[in-house]
Amino acid sequence: QVQLVESGGGLVQAGGSLRLSCAASGSIFSINRMGWYRQDRGKQREPVAAITSGGRINYADPVKGRFTISRDNAKNTVYLQMNNLKPEDTGVYYCNVEVVAHRVFEVWGQGTLVTVSS
Numbered sequence: 001q002v003q004l005v006e007s008g009g010g011l012v013q014a015g016g017s018l019r020l021s022c023a024a025s026g027s028i029f030s031i032n033r034m035g036w037y038r039q040d041r042g043k044q045r046e047p048v049a050a051i052t053s054g055g056r057i058n059y060a061d062p063v064k065g066r067f068t069i070s071r072d073n074a075k076n077t078v079y080l081q082m083n084n085l086k087p088e089d090t091g092v093y094y095c096n097v098e099v100v101a102h103r104v105f106e107v108w109g110q111g112t113l114v115t116v117s118s
Contacts, residue, residue, distance in 0.1 A: 002026035002099050002107050008080075009093060009112030016116070017083045022095030022109050024076040032098040034071050034078035038114075040091035048093070049080060062088070085116045 008020040024031060035050030049059045049069040057069055068081040078095060095109035 002028060002097075002101065004095050004097065004107055004109035006093070006095050006109040006112040009114045011115045011117065012085055014086055014116055014118050016085050017081070018085065018114060019082070020080040020093055020095075020112060020114075022078045022097070024097055024099065024107070027101050028076060028099055030100045031073070031076060032100060032104070034069075034095070034097045036069065036078070036080045037094045037096055038089075038091040039094070039111075043091075045094065051078065082114070085114075087116045087118045090114060090116050 002024060003026055004022055004024050006022045008018060012018055032053050033050055036048040037045050038048050039045040047060055048063055049067055051057045051069045051071050066084045071078045092111040092113050094111045097107050099105055099107055
C-alpha cells in the first residue's frame, strides 16, 4: 500500500510564494512520473506540472515561468515552488504519482488548499 502526504498549502497575497511538498511512502520499488494537479470550485481538475524519473518536465501554460517542479528520489518526494501567485491559482492542489511496486499504478494525494487573495 502506498500513501501520499501533502503539505505547504495556505493563504497568501497575490505576488507571494508557496512551496508544496508531497511525500510517498509504503511498498515502493520506484516512482515514474510525479505531478501536481489543481481544482477550483466548480471547475474540472487540471494538470499543473509533471516531472518524469528521467527529469523531463512539463508545465501548464498558465504557470510557466512562475512555478517550478522538482523531486528528491531518495525521499520519494515531489515539490512545487509557486512564485508570483495570482488569484486564479486558487484551488486544491493534488499530488499524483505513478508507482512501480508489484505492478504499476497511480496514487493521488488528499489535496492541499491554496488560496491567493487579491
